[in-house]
Amino acid sequence: MHELSMANSMVEAILDTAKKNNAIKITEAILEVGELTMLNPEQLRFMMDILREDTIFEDAEIIINMIPIEVECEDCGFHGISKTDEGMDHLMAVATCPECDNTHVHILKGQECNIKTIKIEREDENA
Template sequence: MHELSMANSMVEAILDTAKKNNAIQITEAVLEVGELTMLNPEQLRFMMDVLREDTILKDAEIIINMIPIEIECETCGFKGVSKTDENMDHLMAVATCPECDNTHVHIIQGQECNIKTIKIEKED
């Protein structure tokens, strides 16, 4: 369950950024999570909820935007949203071309895990 370590890193980064900007409250955090990270957004949110108790992040709205896998196929040249092979024989999802089923693809997006924005309140 890598959601706990990722949630911990994100909460720490959000709190650190807020502290550096003299925040008294964090009102919103927007996260971008690529489908290939294999992070479950509900589990990530739950872990973040536990970790942010008793912090200035506790009442913030956490928005998790899932980023689809976008690829460019090395075989047929397809460029666009990929399908994934979540076969239990693999330890992780494998991006494949929806046109030719090739797995030799260049991943354009879908691996990211970012804190996109943070909204804070400061003292007047």
């Protein structure tokens, strides 16, 4: 369950950024999570909810945007959204070309795990 360590890192980064910007409250955080990270968005949100209790981040809306896998195929030249071999029996998803079913692809998107934006309130804005 790598959601816990990722959630912890994200909550710490969000709180640190808010502190550096003199925030008194965090109102929203938008995250980008690639499908190849194998992070479950519901579990990630649940872990973040627990970790942000009793902080200025506690009541913020968390938006998790899942990023599809985008590839470029080395064999047929396809460029676009890929599929994974979810039916396979292994621990890591493997991106394949939807045109020729080859696994020789360059992954262009889908591995991200980013904090895209944080909305905060500052004390001077409420005065």
